[in-house]
Amino acid sequence: MSVTMTNRQVGDVTVIDAAGRITLGEGSSAFRDTIKDLVTKGDKKVLLNLSEVSYIDSSGIGELVSGFTTVSNAGGRLKLLGLTKRVQDLLQITKLYTVFEVFDDEAAGLASFS
Amino acid sequence: MRELSVTAEWNSLEPATQFLRSAAVAAGLPEPLQNYVDLILEELFVNITRYAYPDGQAGKVDIQYSVPRPGLLEIEIADQGKYYNPLELESPNLDLALDDRPVGGLGIFLVKQYTESIDYRRDDGWNRVNFRVSAESLLSAT
Numbered sequence: 001m002s003v004t005m006t007n008r009q010v011g012d013v014t015v016i017d018a019a020g021r022i023t024l025g026e027g028s029s030a031f032r033d034t035i036k037d038l039v040t041k042g043d044k045k046v047l048l049n050l051s052e053v054s055y056i057d058s059s060g061i062g063e064l065v066s067g068f069t070t071v072s073n074a075g076g077r078l079k080l081l082g083l084t085k086r087v088q089d090l091l092q093i094t095k096l097y098t099v100f101e102v103f104d105d106e107a108a109g110l111a112s113f114s
Numbered sequence: 115m116r117e118l119s120v121t122a123e124w125n126s127l128e129p130a131t132q133f134l135r136s137a138a139v140a141a142g143l144p145e146p147l148q149n150y151v152d153l154i155l156e157e158l159f160v161n162i163t164r165y166a167y168p169d170g171q172a173g174k175v176d177i178q179y180s181v182p183r184p185g186l187l188e189i190e191i192a193d194q195g196k197y198y199n200p201l202e203l204e205s206p207n208l209d210l211a212l213d214d215r216p217v218g219g220l221g222i223f224l225v226k227q228y229t230e231s232i233d234y235r236r237d238d239g240w241n242r243v244n245f246r247v248s249a250e251s252l253l254s255a256t
Contacts, residue, residue, distance in 0.1 A: 057156055058220035069213050089256045093227050095208040
């Protein structure tokens with residue numbers, strides 16, 4: 001299964017619920033396209049929910065970094081929500097865990113934008 | 115020793131993954147750790163599909179594994195493409211700011227982190243990457 005991305009608006013924050021696998025090819029391009037669309041629309045507060053992402057590879061990690069910089073360069077913020085142990089491990093081993101703002105709780109993640 | 119030979123193309127990743135999942139089960143690796151074997155395979159396999167063979171050439175990838183003892187897997191992934199030693203790649207600078215980090219370059223770094231040992235040799239036209247994965251090496255990296 002590839003990744004599915006579903007957007008929902010909570011106040012002025014766009015929450016992206018991702019599910020599946022963010023890997024080379026379809027998974028990472030779907031993520032990239034979603035981020036580009038949001039930035040084009042002017043959405044600047046993005047909370048990426050990864051709690052249903054079962055698998056991510058180096059390409060997926062690269063896309064997270066790219067998404068972060070795309071949103072940041074547009075004057076916005078991209079934060080992460082609900083990391084599985086696997087994703088958390090990969091972010092820690094690549095020294096990205098402390099770079100991203102990460103939340104276990106959606107309410108806390110949403111509140112952090114205000 | 116068990117072997118699988120597949121075509122070096124993206125669609126072959128799934129049967130290759132299933133093959134090494136059966137290897138991980140045979141070695142008795144706990145299920146949460148089996149995903150990391152998937153990851154190692156994928157990172158190496160994707161490099162082969164991208165770089166080993168000229169466009170349009172249907173090269174092959176041979177995968178072998180053995181279980182020297184419970185909890186330990188020895189795996190070889192081999193192709194007949196052009197010389198490519200993934201271990202010669204420069205390690206990514208993980209201390210760079212996010213803005214300065216390249217999108218790629220993490221794959222082989224991750225492979226090195228999750229393997230107990232890994233080596234490369236060029237053997238009569240073959241690129242052969244051999245590595246060992248153990249419950250201990252995976253647990254220490256995760």
